[in-house]
Amino acid sequence: MVEIIITAIITLLFGVGITWFIFSNMANVRSKKIIEDAKKEAESIKKDKLLEVKEKFISMKADLEKQISSRSSKVQSQEAKLKQREMMMMQKQEEVQKKNSELEIARDNLATQLEVIEKKKQELDKIHKLEIERLEALSGLSAEEAKERLAQSLKDEAQTAASAYINEIMEEAKMTANKEAKKIVVQSIQRVATETAIENTVTVFHIDSDEIKGRIIGREGRNIRALEAATGIEIIVDDTPEAIILSGFDPVRREIARLALHQLVQDGRIHPARIEEIVNRVRKQVEEEIVETGKRTAIDLGIHGLHPELIRMIGRMKYRSSYGQNLLQHSRETANLCAIMASELGLNPKKAKRAGLLHDIGKVPDDEPELPHAILGMKLAEKYKEKADIVNAIGAHHDEVEMTSLLAPIVQVCDAISGARPGARREIVEAYIKRLNDLEQLALSYPGVLKTYAIQAGRELRVIVGADKITDVETESLSGEIAKKIQDEMTYPGQVKITVIRETRAISFAK
Numbered sequence: 001m002v003e004i005i006i007t008a009i010i011t012l013l014f015g016v017g018i019t020w021f022i023f024s025n026m027a028n029v030r031s032k033k034i035i036e037d038a039k040k041e042a043e044s045i046k047k048d049k050l051l052e053v054k055e056k057f058i059s060m061k062a063d064l065e066k067q068i069s070s071r072s073s074k075v076q077s078q079e080a081k082l083k084q085r086e087m088m089m090m091q092k093q094e095e096v097q098k099k100n101s102e103l104e105i106a107r108d109n110l111a112t113q114l115e116v117i118e119k120k121k122q123e124l125d126k127i128h129k130l131e132i133e134r135l136e137a138l139s140g141l142s143a144e145e146a147k148e149r150l151a152q153s154l155k156d157e158a159q160t161a162a163s164a165y166i167n168e169i170m171e172e173a174k175m176t177a178n179k180e181a182k183k184i185v186v187q188s189i190q191r192v193a194t195e196t197a198i199e200n201t202v203t204v205f206h207i208d209s210d211e212i213k214g215r216i217i218g219r220e221g222r223n224i225r226a227l228e229a230a231t232g233i234e235i236i237v238d239d240t241p242e243a244i245i246l247s248g249f250d251p252v253r254r255e256i257a258r259l260a261l262h263q264l265v266q267d268g269r270i271h272p273a274r275i276e277e278i279v280n281r282v283r284k285q286v287e288e289e290i291v292e293t294g295k296r297t298a299i300d301l302g303i304h305g306l307h308p309e310l311i312r313m314i315g316r317m318k319y320r321s322s323y324g325q326n327l328l329q330h331s332r333e334t335a336n337l338c339a340i341m342a343s344e345l346g347l348n349p350k351k352a353k354r355a356g357l358l359h360d361i362g363k364v365p366d367d368e369p370e371l372p373h374a375i376l377g378m379k380l381a382e383k384y385k386e387k388a389d390i391v392n393a394i395g396a397h398h399d400e401v402e403m404t405s406l407l408a409p410i411v412q413v414c415d416a417i418s419g420a421r422p423g424a425r426r427e428i429v430e431a432y433i434k435r436l437n438d439l440e441q442l443a444l445s446y447p448g449v450l451k452t453y454a455i456q457a458g459r460e461l462r463v464i465v466g467a468d469k470i471t472d473v474e475t476e477s478l479s480g481e482i483a484k485k486i487q488d489e490m491t492y493p494g495q496v497k498i499t500v501i502r503e504t505r506a507i508s509f510a511k
Helices: 002-139 143-192 211-217 219-231 251-267 272-301 308-319 327-344 349-358 373-383 388-395 407-420 429-444 472-489
Strands: 204-206 234-236 243-247 449-455 460-466 497-503
Touching (some): 204 251, 219 234, 219 251, 219 272, 243 251, 251 272, 251 308, 272 308, 272 327, 272 349, 308 327, 308 349, 308 373, 327 349, 327 407, 349 388, 349 407, 373 388, 388 407, 429 449, 429 472, 460 472
Parallel strands (some): 460 497
Antiparallel strands (some): 204 243, 234 243, 449 460
16 A cells, blocks of 8 residues: 555656656747847847938938038128128228318318419509508508597487487387287286176075074074074065065175074074074184185185184185175186286286285284275284295285385286176275165156165066045156156266055954
């Protein structure tokens, strides 16, 4: 049994060895084949690379040959250009040499001509001397004496002509001076060209209905008394329909009262505490608006460096009028006129504009001293460090002080121009009221006339007659008679319409 097992093992080992031998032989054969194949492939790759290297070498050689040929062609072209330049330089040198030779010839010719001219000049000098000697012998005067006599005679003749010319210019200037002055004034007015509408401080407060009057008066008049005490303005509530009159000498107070009434009526709450609150608020607003108006006016006119108090006074001018003409508008207009006229006369327009704006500041001081407004304005300007010529122009524009600068007559003239132009100022209030009163009294002088009313600023006269004293036919003749008498005896602008009213009333009472 053991022998069988050993025999089997030996047989198995022998078979494994034979198998290993066979496999090892096969592996050797395969490896040799792989090595041979690799060698063949390497040879083919080597051949390919050699071919690529040869091709690259050939192409690089061709490129180098092209570059060399292009460089050689460039070198040849540059050599050709250099040769051409050398040829041109040689030609230019030949031309320069030719011109130099021509210049030498011309210089020699000029020298010859100069010698000839010098000889001729010497001959002319000799001839001139001979002629002068001959003339001196004939006239008995030397050359210097003859020159002096000729110069003196020319001088006398020139002086005579100049004197005549100066006299002629003086006469012409005298004749045209008035015309030129008028031309300057007219041009100044035309260039300012302000509108002729007049701004007035509003003193009548309009309301929507008469019921508001009772609310403004208040219980036992407490509201109106509080309003008068707060504003310092007298408030007149009468039978005038839908209007309340504000009466007071200070235009700023009147404006505060008007604005306060406007806010109270819009708000609807009218009682003493509310009135004081609104008036204080409006007073602050008006003061701020005054300062803002002064600043804006100075900026608009290009005036700088004004004292803050002067700016505030300029703002107060907005609420002041003179004969119906708004004072701020008048001062702005005067300033522009002064600047234009100063420019026309060759003076400083900025100073003139400054003096024109400030010329009426004496009309709006905080207090009311017993001084003419020109003197007061001069003192205020001097107080707030304005220059001497501007101070003098303010004080002299109504001839209260003597004029010491050229600005003063300009301000005076422009002030008159602004106040006297058409539509600038209304007639004086006293004259206006007197004319209306005379109109009414003239109609009242006729028999049968009961009442007369001048309305529409005196442009219409309403005449009420008694129905028991004048008939309808007599009414027509009365209208014509009054119109003829007004036309003959009174002076008035435009026309006056006369309306005669005859009314019959029948009144009875039911008890």
